[in-house]
Amino acid sequence: MTMPSDDLAAARELLRPVADVDALSDEAIRERRALLEWNAVAEPGDGVAGALIAAVGAHEALHVAHDRGLLRHEIEGIPADALRDALARWQPRLKAASAVEALRAAARVGARMLTAADAEWPPGATLLSAHAPLCLWVRGDASLLAQPTPAVAIVGARAATGYGEHVAMELAAALAADGTRIVSGAAYGIDGCAHRAALHVDGRTIAFLAGGVDRPYPAGHAELIGRIVAHGAVVSEVPCGTAPTKWRFLARNRTIAAVSDAVVVVEAGWRSGSLNTAAHASQLGIPLGAVPGPITSAASTGCHRLLREHDARCITGVDDVRELLGGAGAQHPSPDGAAAALTRVADALSRRVDLTPDEIAARAGMDPADVREALLTLQLSGVAEPAGNGWRRLTARR
Secondary structure, three states: OOOOOOOHHHHHHHHHHHOOHHHOOHHHHHHHHHHHHHHHHOOOOOHHHHHHHHHHOHHHHHHHHOOOOHHHOOOOOOOHHHHHHHHHHHHHHHOOOOHHHHHHHHHHOOOEEEOOOOOOOOHHHHHHHHHOOOOEEEEEOHHHHHOOOOEEEEEOOOOOOHHHHHHHHHHHHHHHHOOOEEEEOOOOOHHHHHHHHHHHOOOOEEEEOOOOOOOOOOHHHHHHHHHHHHHOEEEEOOOOOOOOOHHHHHHHHHHHHHOOOEEEEOOOOOOOOHHHHHHHHHHHOOOEEEOOOOOOOHHHHHHHHHHHHOOOEEOOOHHHHHHHOOOOOOOOOOOOHHHHHHHHHHHHOOOOOOEOHHHHHHHHOOOHHHHHHHHHHHHHOOOEEEEOOEEEEOOOOO
16 A cells, blocks of 8 residues: 555545545545545544544645654554554554555445545544544435434344344334334344344435445345435445454444434343443433333343333334434424423534534424524533534433
8 A cells, every 4th residue: 555645646546436525625525535545444433544644634644654753753542552542453554555455345336435524524523533434435315424413323123033133124114104214224123134134114224334335244135235226325334345353343333323413222131242332322321212122032122121121212103203302203292392492402412522612503303503402401401511623411419
């Protein structure tokens, strides 16, 4: 792999098939070209790569990775030993020439490359801080990722029971019919049922893959993933051509949680991967729900664990999910508009991460001006406070 070219004209042409390059400045082209290379170097969620890029920019960070002398200076927020370890693990991929090949593969399937500078970038990704995706590859309608309508992740067991499949389809269909975006991972079982139900009612659904968007996985869902491309969006943070691995499935789960306004686990065994998604939701302050099942069902032991140990909300129907969203369901407004606005803004706030009014508006599905007004009221009532560059929800005093 080579360093990002200083030939900006060549970089523009290279990126043209996957980005609206004519609207980008020279600096933006340089950064996007460097992010393309970083995407082939760093694994999803690499916090050192994220922190380095945040500190010095993607282009300059690539110079650091190639050891161009910047290591003699301290880089704020990154321990020297962590950076040394990261440099060692990046070196094998820095020498490979996979970035351009991945871009060409993306162009062949009509995938678009999104970065945090794009209007379609999901605002919830900022919750992941240094562990946020460096870029996203999208087939289908990229604008779905940043729409102000609520997004609910419906996840669960691959080896789902008939009960779990029925509940997943009922929830997804009712929510999608109201305009809620259904997010899941395109896996067998609960994921596939959620996607199919949303498509059945002409709703919008987003599938996050653990491998490249040019490699439908599982293979048995190739037709379903094709339908999602046509009527929703298929997304991955790894380059085209990348194979899904166990680690990448776990890393993918953090993104599913971050871009959603609520996470609902329908069925999960004691060690189900969907519990990993639930854990990320809990850490990020995303509302979490779990569907109870028969106490004799091994497929529901994980859900019962979430209800018992992790303060998940008990979900017995679609109204419980709407309540989890804070009343954001499009067809079920509260009779008291002012109170509903305060509830929606309060539920959109995080206790762990500072959010700007625009980010809160995207999560709550509200006008930013209304959000700013609600924030002032919530501040006076001791629910919210300004923090950093945004706002944070206060922890209730006991």
